[in-house]
Amino acid sequence: METETAPQWLTDEEQCAWRTHVEVNRMLTYQLEKDLQPFNLTMNDYDILVHLSESDELRMRMSDLAAATLQSKSRLSHQITRMENAGLVRRENCESDRRGLYTVLTEEGMETMQKVAPHHVASVRRHFVDLVSPEALGELHKALTPIAEHLRSQRGKP
Amino acid sequence: METETAPQWLTDEEQCAWRTHVEVNRMLTYQLEKDLQPFNLTMNDYDILVHLSESDELRMRMSDLAAATLQSKSRLSHQITRMENAGLVRRENCESDRRGLYTVLTEEGMETMQKVAPHHVASVRRHFVDLVSPEALGELHKALTPIAEHLRSQRGKP
DNA sequence: CCTAAGAAGTTGAAAGGTGAACGAATGGTG
């Protein structure tokens, strides 16, 4: 039995909006990454530092950190090894679950964070936030919210 | 001489909007990539097929394709080698500039494109376009346009 | 012309990412 349906192509407006969105993301990622380079950090590094610095006791379980930063355990494991070698974080055993580990922000990691954050924020302003009015930013946020919710609900489905 | 300035942190609204934007992008990329997997294509592959299929004579110079898809020449070269092995494209010499090469869409590449496109479009609808009203999509587009322009103007600066 | 500067693309090694398989530890169930 055929269940073929005529494809529901995008209208011109939809296509334009979609392509702009994709393009902005790629270029934005590129710029932010570039602005972090002088500090020898990637966005991935930075993201992890942010999560740790905002968490209780400056530490997070590997799994939680992987979920929070939307990456696989495998990738995070490699990533943390690199950051450990760079002195930004340190692994620490978990008392309550001996399979588990904490990633802990080191003093040096914290200092790096504090040094870099203003530059990164400036970069986000320069390439994104300050380019649109607060109202437009609000609209943007409102438009993206249902999408974010949908995508969160999809995570790890068939 | 100190040129230190108090960092201009993001307001709560700005931060929320920004974080949502980043999160949407990561999750969306993940989903779209996943929806292409059954066809043995990555978004990078697909993007290249789209560019070729929309270009004159179904062919583009390597450099132009690299610029259009926002990747380095080196990366594109490896990428095209893989796609060539998969039979989707073929390299062809350029008469007018003997340093140059064309990437040409093959018959098989075209067929793949036609087979996959409806699914990909459906995926874009399901995870993005259809989740917001046409008005909201318009607002989103309007908000992103100045950002896109700014970023285009930044490409390859110091 | 001839030459030097530079553009087009490729290459190979090193770094980063992926996914399956693994050992260790946990926790619910009979």
Next chain:
DNA sequence: CACCATTCGTTCACCTTTCAACTTCTTAGG
């Protein structure tokens, strides 16, 4: 308690991306 499914995090083999070096060709200037 003993079992087995499940979770935690790492590791291995394999693939992709990056970066710098390189070849070949073009082009602008003397």
